[in-house]
Amino acid sequence: MLYFAGAFEAMVTWLGGLYGLSGIFPGEAVRIRWLEIPLIAVTAVGMAWWVIDVPRPFQKMLIALSGAVVLAGISPTIAFHGYLVDPFSSLAAALLSSVAAFAYAGTERGLRKRVLEEVLGQRVSSAVFHELLEGPRPPDFKGATREVTVLTCRLINYERLQAALDPSELVKLSNLFIRSASTFLLSRGGYLDESGPEAVRVSFGALTPSGNHAAEACRAALEWRGRLRNLSQECENRWFQSLQCGVGISSGRMTVGVYGTPGSYVFGGIGEVNDFSRRLALANLRYGSDILIGPETYRLSNGEMEVRPMEMVYDPATNLMFEIYQLLARTGQFQEDERARRDLFWQGMVHLREKNFGAALDCFNRSRSPVSEDGPVTYFIGRAKEAGAVPEAPASRLVRELTDEGHARLISMM
Helix, strand or coil: CCCCCCCCHHHHHHHHHHHHHHCCCCCCCEECHHHHHHHHHHHHHHHHHHHHHCCCHHHHHHHHHHHHHHHHHHHHHHHCCCEECCCHHHHHHHHHHHHHHHHHHCCHHHHHHHHHHHHCCCCCCHHHHHHHHCCCCCCCCCCEEEEEEEEEEEECCHHHHHHHCCHHHHHHHHHHHHHHHHHHHHHCCCEEEEECCCEEEEEECCCCCCCCHHHHHHHHHHHHHHHHHHHHHHHHHHHCCCCCEEEEEEEEEEEEEEECCCCCCEEEEECHHHHHHHHHHHHHHHHCCCEEECHHHHHHCCCCEEEEEEEEEEECCCCEEEEEEEEEEEHHHCCHHHHHHHHHHHHHHHHHHCCCHHHHHHHHHHCCCCCCCCHHHHHHHHHHHHHHHCCCCCCCHHHHHEECCEEEEEHHHC
């Protein structure tokens, strides 16, 4: 408005005369008006953008001053070519937009971005970050108890990889695993709790309450199964080594909030869900499975997922016994032949727990996949054969691993 009202015309005329007297250009300069309006618009938007985007006040001031210096140098630079550009309107635009940006940065909405960047950093996808930034209410980081689902993706053949690869190559492979797993799981709405050479852990429903966090985690795990095949093939092509990953998904109540010290704050949660998810991920190595979920995750998935039972687990701390499951597929994507084999496997588990080992072996053998090796079926066939051969042997591994509470494994032995 000031530009169109002619507020800077007298100063521009004076500046043109000054350029002429100083010998920058002879005679009368040619005014480039078509450049001045775009310069004002770009300056105002750009200065406001950068001042708001930068988190620290000192950096905001430095950017504003640097921008003013650059703008002030545009006019004399162009004057050497015999053209005159109004620098005062763009400087005024920079000043006013910077003041407005400083004022906005001090509001709740302006502070929210700086808080989110400091607390969350790169632990969420850009879509989730903007959803939190543009939400009607700021995220509650002071502390809350929420139902959360934790997904742990663990590299379970790292000992073999460590023996087969040079240290530098193992680091490259681990970084590829971390980058691939974390990027994919964050794109599915997860919050990155942990990222290390052997495991990537994300949570669903921790940042904001969600009634669908268990199903979201299960869907992400099933999609990751397909991505993992491609990643394993890439590792075979580059290092002649395949990846063997176990995924564990557990749901439960966690106390979430911001933890840490100044300069190293991080959002996280406290609860047994993290530890149980880690145990489930590692337990895949025993069963030959790839994705295991806890009972609460199965219950909260609301029948959207197809599973088959693995084992009963006894927790002496809570005096509870519960079942863990292998996640197979989404209900709508489960074929009838797969359903029939799953039902046979389930019947075999019932017979195994009833110590009817002959019937269990028959069901397990008939539940084999005709096209690929089925790790859990092979594992439980071995269990049934071992139990049927020496059903009462007190020193057998089978008996040592079971508790007196029933056909269950101690949670500490997972």
